[in-house]
Amino acid sequence: MSSESVRVKLKIFDTEFSIRDNKGGAGAETLEQVAYYVKSKIAELQEQTKIRDEGKIAVMSALNIAMELFETKAKYEAEARKVQECQERIKSINNMIGSVKKVN
Numbered sequence: 001m002s003s004e005s006v007r008v009k010l011k012i013f014d015t016e017f018s019i020r021d022n023k024g025g026a027g028a029e030t031l032e033q034v035a036y037y038v039k040s041k042i043a044e045l046q047e048q049t050k051i052r053d054e055g056k057i058a059v060m061s062a063l064n065i066a067m068e069l070f071e072t073k074a075k076y077e078a079e080a081r082k083v084q085e086c087q088e089r090i091k092s093i094n095n096m097i098g099s100v101k102k103v104n
Contacts, residue, residue: 010035012042013054041065 006021008031017035021027041061051057 008032012039013058038065 006028007018008021008028010017010019010031012035019031021031038061041064042057045051045057045061045064049057049060051060
């Protein structure tokens with residue numbers, strides 16, 4: 001994998017963006033998927049509202065995507081806490097088993 005940066009051109013709202021992929025092209029596909037996702041969120045919002053101002057649509061789409069991110073992060077953190085609790089229970093059970101083995 002090359003360490004050189006590669007420019008990826010993405011088009012949103014008839015505006016072309018040139019974004020640097022510092023993974024030497026390895027992240028280009030991901031950047032394109034992200035651009036497609038953003039465009040789909042913009043299109044979804046345009047269908048759901050009467051707003052036609054591109055700036056407002058872009059900001060509202062960014063806020064919606066950020067909300068999704070925060071919700072996903074909260075779910076991830078809740079699951080991570082559950083995993084931590086399970087690990088602590090397993091450790092406790094292992095300690096009890098070890099204590100019983102020593103007694104016998």
